[in-house]
Amino acid sequence: MTSATFTPQTNPTSDPSVEPVLTPIADHAEQLRLAEAGVAALAATRDDRWYPKFHIASSGGWINDPNGLCRYDGRWHVFYQLHPYGTQWGPMHWGHVSSPDMLHWRREPIAFAPSLEQERHGVFSGSAVIGDDGKPWIYYTGHRWANGKDNTGGDWQVQMLARPDGDDMTTFTKQGMIIDCPTDEVDHHFRDPKVWKTGDVWYMTFGVSSKERRGQMWLYTSDDMTHWSFERVLFEHPDPDVFMLECPDFFPIRDAEGNEKWVIGFSAMGAKPSGFMNRNVNNAGYIIGTWRPGGAFEPETEFRLWDEGHNFYAPQSFHADGRQIMFGWMSPFVAPIPMEKDGWCGNLTLPREITMDADGDLVTAPVGEMRGLRTGTIGLGALDLGVNESATVVEDDGGAVEIEMSIDLTRTDAERAGLHVHMTGDGHYTAIVFDAQIGGVVIDRQNAANGDRGYRVAPLSEAELASGTLDLRVFVDRGCVEVYVNGGKHAMSSYSFPSEGPRAIGLVSESGAAHLHDLTMHTLASIGLE
Numbered sequence: 001m002t003s004a005t006f007t008p009q010t011n012p013t014s015d016p017s018v019e020p021v022l023t024p025i026a027d028h029a030e031q032l033r034l035a036e037a038g039v040a041a042l043a044a045t046r047d048d049r050w051y052p053k054f055h056i057a058s059s060g061g062w063i064n065d066p067n068g069l070c071r072y073d074g075r076w077h078v079f080y081q082l083h084p085y086g087t088q089w090g091p092m093h094w095g096h097v098s099s100p101d102m103l104h105w106r107r108e109p110i111a112f113a114p115s116l117e118q119e120r121h122g123v124f125s126g127s128a129v130i131g132d133d134g135k136p137w138i139y140y141t142g143h144r145w146a147n148g149k150d151n152t153g154g155d156w157q158v159q160m161l162a163r164p165d166g167d168d169m170t171t172f173t174k175q176g177m178i179i180d181c182p183t184d185e186v187d188h189h190f191r192d193p194k195v196w197k198t199g200d201v202w203y204m205t206f207g208v209s210s211k212e213r214r215g216q217m218w219l220y221t222s223d224d225m226t227h228w229s230f231e232r233v234l235f236e237h238p239d240p241d242v243f244m245l246e247c248p249d250f251f252p253i254r255d256a257e258g259n260e261k262w263v264i265g266f267s268a269m270g271a272k273p274s275g276f277m278n279r280n281v282n283n284a285g286y287i288i289g290t291w292r293p294g295g296a297f298e299p300e301t302e303f304r305l306w307d308e309g310h311n312f313y314a315p316q317s318f319h320a321d322g323r324q325i326m327f328g329w330m331s332p333f334v335a336p337i338p339m340e341k342d343g344w345c346g347n348l349t350l351p352r353e354i355t356m357d358a359d360g361d362l363v364t365a366p367v368g369e370m371r372g373l374r375t376g377t378i379g380l381g382a383l384d385l386g387v388n389e390s391a392t393v394v395e396d397d398g399g400a401v402e403i404e405m406s407i408d409l410t411r412t413d414a415e416r417a418g419l420h421v422h423m424t425g426d427g428h429y430t431a432i433v434f435d436a437q438i439g440g441v442v443i444d445r446q447n448a449a450n451g452d453r454g455y456r457v458a459p460l461s462e463a464e465l466a467s468g469t470l471d472l473r474v475f476v477d478r479g480c481v482e483v484y485v486n487g488g489k490h491a492m493s494s495y496s497f498p499s500e501g502p503r504a505i506g507l508v509s510e511s512g513a514a515h516l517h518d519l520t521m522h523t524l525a526s527i528g529l530e
Contacts, residue, residue: 020161020226022176023117031113035093038084039110046343050479050497053400053526054373055330056080056105057347058095062087064314065192065247066327066348067094068111068128071320072136073167076102078327079111080348081125087345092122092143097529098169102351102369105527109170118142118158118177125192125247126160127316131225136169138162139204141191142177154188157181159206161226179204179220179228187213189244194316195225196250198293205234207245207266215242215268217250217297235264235297244269247284247314250297251324256358262291263354263362264299265306267314276440276457277305281333284313286362306364307349308458309443309483309492317354324354325367330480330493334452338497339479349493350475350482357489359463365488366473374402374522383516385417385509393521396502397421400524403474403505406517407434410468414512416442421476421505422498424449430496432483433508434470441472441485443494450497458483458490469517475524476505 042060057063061084068079075098082095094112099105112123119142126140142160147153159179165171181190189209196203204220219234237245249265265286271278284306289299306315307328315328328349332339339345352364380393394401407417418433418441428449435442435457444455464470464486473484483492505521507514 018227020176020178021118021180022174024115025117025120026115028113028115028174031115032110035082035084035110035113039082042084042087042343044343047341048478048530049500050339050342051344051530052347052477052479053530054475054524055347055350055477055480056097056327056527056529057344058082059107059529060343061085061345062089063095063346063348064089064329064331065125066314066316066329067125067140068138069316069318069325069327070128070130070136072130072169075100075169076320077128077169078348079128080329082110084110087340087343092124094123094140096169101372102367103372103527105529107529111172112140112162112174116142116174116176118144118160120144124157125314127194127318129195129197136164137195137225138164138172139193139195141193141206143191146188155190156183156188157190159193159204159228175226178226185211187211187243192247194248194250201293204228205248205250207248209244213243214240215245215266215270217245217248217264217266232296237266237268239268239271241272242268242270246282247316249286249315249317250291251317251319253324253354253356253362255356255360261288261300261356262297263288264297265315265317268303276308276459279456280310280313280331282313284315284328288360288362304362307491307493309456310445310452310454310494311480312349312493315349323367326352326354326364328352328493330495332495336451338450347480352488352491361489363488364491365484366475373524373527375525376523378521380519380521383507383519385414385507385514385516387414387513388510389513390420390506390508392423392504392506393519394505397476397505398523399478399503400526401476401505402522402524403472403476404518404520404522405472405474407470407472408468408515408517409434409465409470411515412436412513414509414514416508416510417512417514418472418508419474419505420508421474421481421503422449422496423504423506424499424501426499428499429506430481430494431508432472432474432481433510439465441470441483441490441492443481443483443492445494445496448496449499451495456492456494458485458492460485460490464489
């Protein structure tokens with residue numbers, strides 16, 4: 001795997017002497033008022049049967065990518081792509097929630113609505129960073145349809161800048177376009193800026209589809225965070241089928257010896273499925289390597305998935321309090337999508353901390369704050385399941401449960417052993433099990449009550465299998481599950497839409513017996529966005 005050596009025929013840069021371009025076409029305050037009314041109208045019709053208790057979602061309307069993640073003035077801020085007028089993708093706005101502790105969240109006013117010519121058809125994804133002045137700087141993509149009406153003529157996308165009006169981060173002033181789209185050099189896709197500082201230089205990377213339809217990440221530099229110059233192609237995906245790298249990420253991390261590595265993350269469009277890899281419509285992952293200012297990213301690993309579940313895409317990470325923290329979007333790409341009928345659609349994952357273990361692998365586990373949601377704990381201790389035995393451990397999960405369990409692989413000969421969640425009286429459930437034949441953890445929705453089916457696998461390494469113990473941490477919300485394997489060596493996020501009525505949790509051992517070292521269950525509080 002090598003980095004790209006492509007150099008654009010012309011320098012695709014804004015003239016550093018040119019000020020940001022601001023071309024209003026509508027009153028932003030009025031557009032925000034209309035958007036708030038749209039969300040409220042949808043929220044008034046909302047059915048809460050699958051609406052999350054401890055995942056971030058809009059009160060109404062469609063959401064996708066997490067945006068603008070940052071910590072400022074004592075609060076955590078999460079923005080997200082929002083269509084306030086419907087439960088399917090549409091003209092993008094920025095929704096906003098904030099929290100003092102990553103546990104108790106409050107809704108903030110919608111931050112951005114299309115009001116400039118450069119973003120006529122959508123305020124697309126971007127990131128936030130605390131600037132040299134100690135204040136947040138918000139970078140995002142302004143989107144227009146090239147033909148003025150739909151995607152049949154391609155996209156026209158540019159990079160934009162906005163600043164908050166005050167420390168409460170409730171209103172913002174758009175500064176305008178800072179990087180125009182070099183239409184001679186790209187195949188329309190030119191979006192999702194990620195900004196950071198190394199040394200005395202500010203850097204921006206974003207995803208590009210080149211004229212040859214190759215997925216790339218381009219690198220720009222700036223001294224003042226406003227005027228930007230093209231430097232180079234930071235990375236080109238080696239797979240010619242990958243035509244775009246959405247929602248790119250780039251950050252340093254230390255290995256066990258203290259050496260600096262760089263992680264390049266992206267959501268690859270166009271990759272074909274192979275075995276357990278790339279089973280979703282589009283797939284988000286990362287590569288570990290090295291980078292030094294002035295050079296290209298040099299990969300040292302293969303492409304690895306951030307999450308091996310059915311529904312995960314467009315993650316974004318940020319550095320705060322000495323941690324690299326990531327949110328992802330639980331992406332409902334495949335029909336049927338039953339929550340579209342409920343006045344809302346889509347939620348984010350739990351916040352995850354990214355670390356590197358002694359083996360040089362990335363680990364993503366829920367941030368430590370998540371333990372603060374626990375309101376009650378039941379410890380069941382060690383358990384044995386006989387051949388083909390099942391047992392109900394909770395008659396009704398109450399819509400918010402965390403399960404910690406440890407399976408003794410040396411005393412388990414079942415072909416499948418683990419959990420059935422969202423079990424309802426009509427016989428439906430979602431299985432979360434260790435599959436001995438596959439050698440991995442499986443989320444299986446073949447018997448799910450609603451929505452898409454299929455299964456996903458997190459294959460365990462030889463070392464994990466040889467360890468003799470499998471640790472699972474499972475979060476069960478009203479309409480989704482998140483599974484963390486062996487402390488975050490693997491993560492899996494999937495929607496699970498149960499039937500009406502009580503939702504039980506059970507243990508199962510198929511075609512063999514199973515032994516659990518321990519099983520502990522925690523009831524969880526709401527994060528306050530219901």
